Amino acid sequence: MVSRVEHPAAGYKKIFESAEELDEPIPAQINGAIPSWLGGSLLRMGPGLFEVGDEPFHHLFDGQALMHKFDLRNGQVTYNRKFIRTDCYVRAMTENRVVITEFGTMAYPDPCKNIFSRFFSYFKGIEVTDNCLVNIYPIGEDFYAVTETNYITKVDPDSLETLKQVDLCKYLSVNGLTAHPHIEADGTVYNIGNCFGKNMSLAYNIVKIPPVQKDKSDPIEKSQIVVQLPSSERLKPSYVHSFGMTNNYFVFVEQPVKINLLKFLSAWSIRGTTYMDCFEACESMGTWFHLSTKNPGAYMKATNQGFIVVDLCTWKGHEFVYNYLYLANLREEWEEVKKAAAKAPQPEVRRYVLPLDIYKEEQGKNLVSLSYTTATAVLCSDGTIWLEPEVLFSGPRQAFEFPQINYSQCSGKKYSFAYGLGLNHFIPDRIVKLNVQTKETWVWQEEDCYPSEPIFVATPGATQEDDGVLLSIVVKPGTERPGFLLVLDAMKLTEVARAEVNAIIPVTFHGLYKP
Ligand SMILES: CCCCCCCCCCCCCCCC(=O)OC/C=C(C)/C=C/C=C(C)/C=C/C1=C(C)CCCC1(C)C
Numbered sequence: 001m002v003s004r005v006e007h008p009a010a011g012y013k014k015i016f017e018s019a020e021e022l023d024e025p026i027p028a029q030i031n032g033a034i035p036s037w038l039g040g041s042l043l044r045m046g047p048g049l050f051e052v053g054d055e056p057f058h059h060l061f062d063g064q065a066l067m068h069k070f071d072l073r074n075g076q077v078t079y080n081r082k083f084i085r086t087d088c089y090v091r092a093m094t095e096n097r098v099v100i101t102e103f104g105t106m107a108y109p110d111p112c113k114n115i116f117s118r119f120f121s122y123f124k125g126i127e128v129t130d131n132c133l134v135n136i137y138p139i140g141e142d143f144y145a146v147t148e149t150n151y152i153t154k155v156d157p158d159s160l161e162t163l164k165q166v167d168l169c170k171y172l173s174v175n176g177l178t179a180h181p182h183i184e185a186d187g188t189v190y191n192i193g194n195c196f197g198k199n200m201s202l203a204y205n206i207v208k209i210p211p212v213q214k215d216k217s218d219p220i221e222k223s224q225i226v227v228q229l230p231s232s233e234r235l236k237p238s239y240v241h242s243f244g245m246t247n248n249y250f251v252f253v254e255q256p257v258k259i260n261l262l263k264f265l266s267a268w269s270i271r272g273t274t275y276m277d278c279f280e281a282c283e284s285m286g287t288w289f290h291l292s293t294k295n296p297g298a299y300m301k302a303t304n305q306g307f308i309v310v311d312l313c314t315w316k317g318h319e320f321v322y323n324y325l326y327l328a329n330l331r332e333e334w335e336e337v338k339k340a341a342a343k344a345p346q347p348e349v350r351r352y353v354l355p356l357d358i359y360k361e362e363q364g365k366n367l368v369s370l371s372y373t374t375a376t377a378v379l380c381s382d383g384t385i386w387l388e389p390e391v392l393f394s395g396p397r398q399a400f401e402f403p404q405i406n407y408s409q410c411s412g413k414k415y416s417f418a419y420g421l422g423l424n425h426f427i428p429d430r431i432v433k434l435n436v437q438t439k440e441t442w443v444w445q446e447e448d449c450y451p452s453e454p455i456f457v458a459t460p461g462a463t464q465e466d467d468g469v470l471l472s473i474v475v476k477p478g479t480e481r482p483g484f485l486l487v488l489d490a491m492k493l494t495e496v497a498r499a500e501v502n503a504i505i506p507v508t509f510h511g512l513y514k515p
Pocket residue numbers: 061103128129134147148149150175176177179194259275321325401402423426427428452453507508509510
């Protein structure tokens with residue numbers, strides 16, 4: 001899968017440019033045939049406004065949230081997009097400047113205010129962003145666009161209208177939640193977030209939001225913390241992006257990119273620091289896997305021969321990979337992009353195996369007895385277990401990222417196929433399928449094309465894990481219809497159809513298919 005593709009024309013710059021929302025859906029021109037059973041909507045989130053007035057946003061995660069929708073009905077496709085009316089967007093539009101500090105862009109005080117009110121507005125405390133550009137997922141019968149803060153935004157998946165902002169702090173003791181919940185077949189949502197408690201007690205809280213309520217009340221009102229995991233360092237919690245879940249367990253990977261809380265809570269509002277300035281690498285820490293039972297009341301022994309297998313997309317070393325995602329770097333000419341990526345952490349897809357049955361007398365021995373993996377776990381004298389991974393995919397500066405699986409069939413179970421976005425020196429230029437058992441790979445790639453995270457949709461009644469299609473939004477600059485929805489056969493990774501529109505579609509991160 002190692003890509004030798006070069007991008008001398010630097011067409012990728014187009015996916016980091018502002019776009020206008022649409023008044024109404026536009027029809028797409030179809031090449032190939034969209035499967036007749038594929039009726040639904042692909043909803044995706046990403047940044048769509050990369051500057052306000054003459055103030056630029058600096059980081060990939062700062063542009064204002066734009067929601068995209070490809071609607072598929074009877075073989076026909078339309079495309080629509082709207083900015084979410086978050087507080088940060090509405091206030092930016094009203095004042096024509098960056099009003100709320102984003103991930104890597106600081107908001108300056110209002111230049112129209114006099115020196116005293118400017119001084120006091122600095123001390124008003126942190127105004128946390130509600131820029132929900134990262135993902136969209138269902139809670140009960142509702143849909144929420146999210147980032148990783150405590151603010152989530154209820155949206156209408158049909159009209160793309162913004163409905164309301166919800167502050168999770170009103171219901172739960174968390175400072176934020178990840179944009180990557182796990183959702184069970186009945187609609188129960190699990191997620192994890194940092195909690196900076198009283199007396200500086202730090203924890204990672206796992207949250208459960210129940211499915212649709214019989215009395216039609218909002219499930220968020222019934223949300224609760226189900227597990228609390230301790231932070232390995234007193235003043236510095238780790239940055240959390242996602243977590244793992246099986247039928248019986250939660251797996252949380254505490255990694256060495258830390259949030260410096262002192263900076264976060266004090267310096268930030270006074271000196272105008274951004275979120276990015278509050279992260280630091282902890283060179284001495286390594287990475288800790290935390291395991292907890294999911295439902296102690298209904299605990300059942302794991303069936304997977306007493307092991308939990310954890311497959312991860314990783315970035316090697318201690319440095320935060322987000323340091324390499326400033327827009328100025330991503331918009332460089334190709335030779336410069338390559339030079340910058342050469343210094344960045346290197347990507348690797350890894351498998352770790354956590355043994356569940358541990359006996360003192362086995363100290364120093366490899367506890368993993370699964371025939372199909374070379375990953376090891378050795379019990380140390382202090383009672384901890386040292387894990388070494390099996391590498392599932394590795395290519396220099398070629399990442400397999402934004403991983404997806406046949407979630408409804410395989411979530412938390414043994415599986416064979418992962419689908420991902422191939423990043424070539426951080427530039428998304430291919431879609432990859434990886435057989436995690438054999439390490440075989442398949443690639444879809446086309447000249448000057450910039451795809452997004454592929455979403456798997458199973459063929460109705462399918463019996464095989466990879467019987468279905470992958471949906472990805474692709475940008476091919478310089479053509480008559482430069483944005484298209486790509487439909488790939490998930491078995492062979494060959495093109496089934498594309499639905500093209502006359503619009504450049506800015507980069508999107510995550511999303512879902514709503515049947
Ligand atoms: C699609 C192509 C992109 C090209 C480059 C991609 C490189 C990819 C590297 C892999 C990373 C994948 C990330 C994908 C995007 C994503 O999911 O994340 C975006 C995350 C964002 C915007 C996070 C925002 C988090 C905030 C504002 C957190 C705030 C907080 C803290 C820092 C401390 C605790 C409190 C709080 C407020 C939650």
